[in-house]
Amino acid sequence: xxxxxxxxxxxxxxxxxxxxxxxxxxxxxxxxxxxxxxxxxxxxxxxxxxxxxxxxxxxxxxxxxxxxxxxxxxxxxxxxxxxxxxxxxxxxxxxxxxxxxxxxxxxxxxxxxxxxxxxxxxxxxxxxxxxxxxxxxxxxxxxxxxxxxxxxxxxxxxxxxxxxxxxxxxxxxxxxxxxxxxxxxxxxxxxxxxxxxxxxxxxxxxxxxxxxxxxxxxxxxxxxxxxxxxxxxxxxxxxxxxxxxxxxxxxxxxxxxxxxxxxxxxx
Amino acid sequence: xxxxxxxxxxxxxxxxxxxxxxxxxxxxxxxxxxxxxxxxxxxxxxxxxxxxxxxxxxxxxxxxxxxxxxxxxxxxxxxxxxxxxxxxxxxxxxxxxxxxxxxxxxxxxxxxxxxxxxxxxxxxxxxxxxxxxxxxxxxxxxxxxxxxxxxxxxxxxxxxxxxxxxxxxxxxxxxxxxxxxxxxxxxxxxxxxxxxxxxxxxxxxxxxxxxxxxxxxxxxxxxxxxxxxxxxxxxxxxxxxxxxxxxxxxxxxxxxxxxx
Numbered sequence: 001x002x003x004x005x006x007x008x009x010x011x012x013x014x015x016x017x018x019x020x021x022x023x024x025x026x027x028x029x030x031x032x033x034x035x036x037x038x039x040x041x042x043x044x045x046x047x048x049x050x051x052x053x054x055x056x057x058x059x060x061x062x063x064x065x066x067x068x069x070x071x072x073x074x075x076x077x078x079x080x081x082x083x084x085x086x087x088x089x090x091x092x093x094x095x096x097x098x099x100x101x102x103x104x105x106x107x108x109x110x111x112x113x114x115x116x117x118x119x120x121x122x123x124x125x126x127x128x129x130x131x132x133x134x135x136x137x138x139x140x141x142x143x144x145x146x147x148x149x150x151x152x153x154x155x156x157x158x159x160x161x162x163x164x165x166x167x168x169x170x171x172x173x174x175x176x177x178x179x180x181x182x183x184x185x186x187x188x189x190x191x192x193x194x195x196x197x198x199x200x201x202x203x204x205x206x207x208x209x210x211x212x213x214x215x216x217x218x219x220x221x222x223x224x225x226x227x228x229x230x231x232x233x234x235x236x237x238x239x240x241x242x243x244x245x246x247x248x249x250x251x252x253x254x255x256x257x258x259x260x261x262x263x264x265x266x267x
Numbered sequence: 268x269x270x271x272x273x274x275x276x277x278x279x280x281x282x283x284x285x286x287x288x289x290x291x292x293x294x295x296x297x298x299x300x301x302x303x304x305x306x307x308x309x310x311x312x313x314x315x316x317x318x319x320x321x322x323x324x325x326x327x328x329x330x331x332x333x334x335x336x337x338x339x340x341x342x343x344x345x346x347x348x349x350x351x352x353x354x355x356x357x358x359x360x361x362x363x364x365x366x367x368x369x370x371x372x373x374x375x376x377x378x379x380x381x382x383x384x385x386x387x388x389x390x391x392x393x394x395x396x397x398x399x400x401x402x403x404x405x406x407x408x409x410x411x412x413x414x415x416x417x418x419x420x421x422x423x424x425x426x427x428x429x430x431x432x433x434x435x436x437x438x439x440x441x442x443x444x445x446x447x448x449x450x451x452x453x454x455x456x457x458x459x460x461x462x463x464x465x466x467x468x469x470x471x472x473x474x475x476x477x478x479x480x481x482x483x484x485x486x487x488x489x490x491x492x493x494x495x496x497x498x499x500x501x502x503x504x505x506x507x508x509x510x511x512x513x514x515x516x517x518x519x520x521x522x523x524x525x526x527x
């Protein structure tokens with residue numbers, strides 16, 4: 001049997017739905033308006049489309065995706081980002097576990113981590129190039145450099161703030177440190193892990209693009225720099241647009257992963 | 268009567284940043300089989316320290332602890348410990364929560380699991396074993412925590428302010444509930460509390476500790492002379508207020524001194 005809904009509730013739900021729809025439509029309208037304005041101003045030559053590009057030209061570049069090698073560049077950037085993301089996240093969590101395990105070591109490394117964390121990692125670019133060579137490796141190292149320290153600090157902080165009472169409870173059952181780690185600390189920090197995934201996917205992309213700015217012969221970062229140098233603003237704008245879409249897709253997959261993990265583990 | 272727990276000349280000193288703190292000083296007492304003993308005292312008198320020492324969670328400075336005549340060092344196999352909060356693991360279902368202790372001690376097998384299942388059946392948790400802690404009421408959660416502790420068949424159960432996180436109404440019900448289970452299973456228990464009436468309603472004896480450094484000031488024997496004693500019918504007994512007044516006076520002498 002369906003429950004009877006009062007008229008007030010119907011009205012409330014209707015209003016809520018209408019407001020949501022209104023916000024969504026307005027958001028779309030703003031985008032459409034902006035694109036149309038850009039296009040019109042460029043056509044009327046109020047703005048110089050050589051410098052600003054224009055939506056129709058971006059669209060054309062997109063259409064010719066496979067012929068102008070754009071697809072290859074997208075694949076390169078995605079690949080580098082995913083590898084950098086995986087290395088940065090896994091290595092970061094492993095190091096955080098080690099530091100949690102050894103209080104002495106964690107105290108020693110603390111000031112170094114803090115300094116490394118506030119250092120702009122892009123500054124390490126030239127050093128990385130000299131050390132690992134100008135290529136894909138350098139780009140991945142850059143992505144790892146950007147996400148690693150944050151991952152360590154955030155996860156270590158999460159581990160150290162695990163509910164003390166839960167640990168005490170486990171200790172009353174003579175629980176070993178390994179078991180405390182796997183049965184209490186890690187399950188308690190699932191949301192910390194997911195948070196680092198969310199932050200890291202963005203940071204890895206930043207690392208990869210700045211790496212590509214410096215060294216690469218392929219990738220969206222390379223296209224942006226190249227397009228800027230030869231004044232092909234269509235290419236620059238298209239690359240930026242794709243980069244935006246790529247970022248959304250990557251973040252979206254993390255959100256899906258989060259949903260899945262929470263469903264399985266019930267945190 | 269057989270002494271389950273015996274504490275001899277127990278002292279604990281903490282090394283603080285600025286000075287040494289003597290938390291408890293020369294404590295001697297015992298708990299007999301099947302007895303329910305409470306420890307009360309002004310806040311900061313080292314009540315909880317006492318339990319941590321008996322459980323082996325902290326190292327004692329001086330003294331000896333015997334359980335069934337065996338001297339205890341480190342974390343004891345024979346002690347069950349219930350903390351202030353139920354400390355159920357939110358990501359495990361109720362059955363896995365009750366099996367947690369057995370699991371980490373490597374004692375989980377068909378026989379021990381059956382023992383837990385029996386407890387779950389007996390104390391009406393069996394219908395909830397596939398649920399998660401967040402779906403249970405405070406009283407139910409506390410009962411699950413008790414079964415988790417009883418699963419390892421402790422020789423003595425330590426209760427560290429085990430009910431103080433509950434609201435008053437739930438608390439009265441839960442103490443009744445837990446008391447019934449403890450008596451049913453003939454569990455020997457030592458409880459630390461700051462609640463005088465809770466101590467009177469549950470205990471056979473009450474140990475009063477002095478202000479820090481905690482020493483035993485006096486030991487009260489509580490005897491209501493009622494058949495099928497429960498915490499609730501103790502509270503209704505005319506002697507209850509008599510016990511309450513004398514214990515309250517004993518404790519408040521310290522509070523008074525604080526003001527001077």
